[in-house]
Amino acid sequence: MSAFVHSDEIRSRFSAALSAMYRAEVPQYGELLSLVADINARVLEADPAGANRLANSGELSRLSEERHGAIRVGTADELAMIGRAFAVMGMTPVSYYNLAPAGVPVHSTAFRPVDPGALARNPFRVFCSLLRLELIEDAALREEAAQTLARRDIFTAGARELIATAETNGGLNADQADRFVAELLETFRWHAEATVSADTYARLVAAHRLIADVVSFKGPHINHLTPRTLDIDAAQAAMPERGITPKETIEGPPARACPILLRQTSFKALEEAIAFPSGEGAVAGVHTARFGEIEQRGCALTPTGRALYDEALAKKDFSALPDDWEALRRGGLAWFRYRPTLKGLAERAETDDLDALIAQGAVMAEPITYEDFLPVSAAGIFQSNLGAEARAAAYAVDPAKAEFEQALGRPVLDEMALYQAEQDASLTETLTALGLSRSVPA
Template sequence: MSAFVHPDEIRSRFSAALSAMYRAEVPQYGELLALVSEVNSRVLKADPTGAERLAAAGELARLSEERHGAIRVGTADELATIARAFAVMGMAPVSYYNLAPAGVPVHSTAFRPVEPAALARNPFRVFCSLLRLELIEDEALRAEAAAALARRDIFTPCARTLIETAETAGGLDEDQADRFVSELLETFRWHAQATVSAQTYERLVAAHRLIADVVSFKGPHINHLTPRTLDIDAAQAAMPERGITPKETIEGPPARACPILLRQTSFKALEEAIAFPSGDAVVAGVHTARFGEIEQRGCALTPTGRALYDTALATRDFAALPDDWTALRRNGLAWFRYRATPQGLAARAETADLEDLIALGHVVAEPITYEDFLPVSAAGIFQSNLGAEARGTAYAVDPAKADFEQALGRLVLDEMALYQAEQDASVAATLKALGLTTATA
């Protein structure tokens, strides 16, 4: 029997194939990749110490490969099946995001690897949103949208078979893994032929542009892919020089000496030609949905740090959130990964106190990269590419996490628990390496 391909390797193959496909479909994405590569090279050349720190933390090796994408599905079956497909690639649903209060009729999760080693190999993640049909006020239009979604199957028969094979056999061999990547890619491919009439499409657009995007086509199509930059402000400023029109503002926290969480910007969504069915003929039209995005990832914040950030975001006053790694660590505001230094391994430890060990140079604390998303920023990116009119709309609904998890077919993981586990494991490994068993943080 052939050996199974590791899920990390399948994820890497799929990420590379998806990036190549999107570059062919959206040429400006290729320009975005080139721009980000140039910005990152300048940053690393200008700051050799920072480059060494990134390399020691394993961040440099993954930088050029890092991508996140986004798709929007229409039904519980589509969400549950895409979850099974991502599981084949070692990706689990992490966190629940309710965007409806911001006027975007979806709720979402992020599929991503969760183990530090898997993240180091390829941190590919996909922000996946499920349309909330119940938020369409027009009952007739809601029924029409549901019928359109019920008529389609966004997965090829072979993709469904290979998902089942991976689940029952415990994995995929080389040939199966390559076919899985090829078949699943079809789910993310752009289809210029609409599945609804031009009249229905216009009614869906009137309800919300995102509803029209989800309902009107054969598949969900990847709506953006996002490379990671080390200086998003420089990337934003350079986009117009490349013929790329950026959104007006960068989403997320302000620029800081110690980057936190996630900052995002994008270029405006493209207007693309589509064809609507009309009896035996077709009617030409246009659709706006797909765009390019750049992200800069900083340190993951603890619940206490996140509460401070949320307050700062609401008041637009970030002074209360320290812009210093030592203060963030000592005040329990951010998550850190600890490791013993060569000096520490060579010395005989006389203390089990982490702060003392750091002061002695026996241990270093590296900020853990934030691997997830910010709902306010996600809504801002969606709104900027769905038309400014979306900003004035809000849905008076409560979060529906239980409904989302029922559709998903599993519980979403708690991002804070994942960061806590990574920090705790690094502390335990460091103390063991130093011949110690207990420490006080």
Template sequence: MRRIFAIMGMYPVSYYDLSQAGVPVHSTAFRPIDEASLSRNPFRMFTSLLRLELIENAALRQRAAEILSQRDIFTSRCRQLLDEYDEQGGFSAAQAEEFVRETLETFRWHRQATVDEETYRSLHREHRLIADVVCFPGCHINHLTPRTLDIDRVQAMMPECGITPKILIEGPPRREVPILLRQTSFKALEEQVLFVDEKQGTHTARFGEIEQRGVALTPKGRRLYDELLHKAGTGKDNFTHQLHLREVFNAFPDSEFLLRLQGLAWFRYRLTPSGEAHRQAIHPGDDPQPLIERGWVIAQPITYEDFLPVSAAGIFQSNLGNETLARSYGNASRDAFEQALGCAVRDEFSLYQEAEERSKRRCGLL
């Protein structure tokens, strides 16, 4: 999977332990990491690996391992094309088209299960997501996430369109300066499936998600965010939850000036035409704020391109119907994940810091 995404210019960023919220997987986000690619197509794929060791029933854990060992989610031609890409250092146009066709087979939804109904039910009772991962031929895409500029309006409009939304919007509250990521979603469809014993059933896997993205936070900002989110807790309905969240988050500065001044968020700096005309008066180490006030420099918030692990787990739980079954496994295994991945995941904070520093160097501030 890592090799496939690398061909598409997408690389693993951050490690997410969803077991802390009762989902037995750990994950990374494959995404572009350079500014040109992000400005052209900021597409990201949140990709999870099942943690078999978190299946409590030993016999069921062994059965799941056996089932997974007997399948290959990639076509033989896809594997050949990956080797050809490595040997050639790229693809011809014809190879690229074939690569897309073959890769689509990995992500395609499959109605035909690879197990009998009883095995499916056993895994489903352990956790719906375990059944979803183990019982089908491929690792289908379970949701797409369109982006909105006003997620509160989307949440309010979904019932008007006959769509049942998730009870709570995940993430921070509505703000003048949006931070990180806010997410909502709607329930997964019940879809007809066929088991190997020719019995018919239904499976719930594919759902819809919607997001609103804000500015990326520094480690200091993220610590404050986590502290306030923990303090706020979770409400029973979205109205009271958001109201309480906004009260608690009054402690989080809500202007670009204060976010910069207190080092809570990342910004990208650029010179205005007036700044270019006075470039010789700008020196490494200068405070950007007087230059911003003078009209020589503009500071733009850097968009958060990653995910929030607790929010991601909450989306999975609510849309697959497991809210009441959430268990806190709470034992991250980053080393095992990176071993399976074949490389270390990149650190999101380093990527944002590098982007800010590059922009400062272009302005002569570093």
């Protein structure tokens, strides 16, 4: 049998193919890519030291390829199968997001690589949401939506076959990998023909625009594909110059000298022509769902840091959250990756005290990039682009993580455990390289 194509390579091929398809479907996405590339080039030119830090940490090489996408599926079976498809590409479900309290009738996870090496090669991630049919208050409409979803299959026969092949054989050869990418791409493709009548569509929109988006079409179509910028404020300011109207505010933390977590902006969803089936052929209509988005990723915060951030967000006062890398590190507020410097490797270390080693220049601490998502920001992006008002009262129900994981067929990973493991491993490797042995703090 031919050698298997590495899952990282399959992920890279799929990400590139998806980007090309989305660019053809949503021309303004190409303008976003051009805008982000120009801004990133200016930032790197203006800050050579920052560019060097990004290069040393591996962030620079992945920057131009980095994308995150988002899809919304309608049933447990669809979620389970999309999870199996992402597994072929080395992508694992990380974290559970319950968006219902923010008025969005879905719960979600993010499929992404989790190994630091895989993230460095291609950090493609997909925020995948599962519709919560039980939150449709109209029982008749809820049943009609369930029946509509039960009639569709969002995967091609070829995609299903190749997913099973990868699971049985432990991977895909070159020809199979190319066919897998082509077949799976069909799941993410836009379909302008609705599968429900104009009347049913109108009732679904009245319940929630996102419900209409999930239920009314043959597949879940990718609804945005997001490049990463190094300066989202500059991107927001420059969007109108490119003929793109951004949303009014940037979601996430305020601008800081030491970026944290995730900041996002977007342009409004497109009005796209669709055709509704009817007894007399088809009825013309429009649908709004797909939009453009740009993100800026900062440092991942520890549970203590996240609690401080959440408190600051509630108070709309971020003065208590240090805006200094060393203060964030010493305070245990952010996750860091450690590595020995050339100086440290050349000299005999006389202490195993981490702070002292950093002060001596023997060890370097680099902030670990936040690879995940913020529920409040996700809800804000969804609401602003769907033109839907918040309905927290209607959807303020207890989280349903257990039900989500049952639908997925596996538990989601804890993002904090992943960051902790990466920090601990880097510290152990660094101390070993310096000829020291010290247990990593619990």
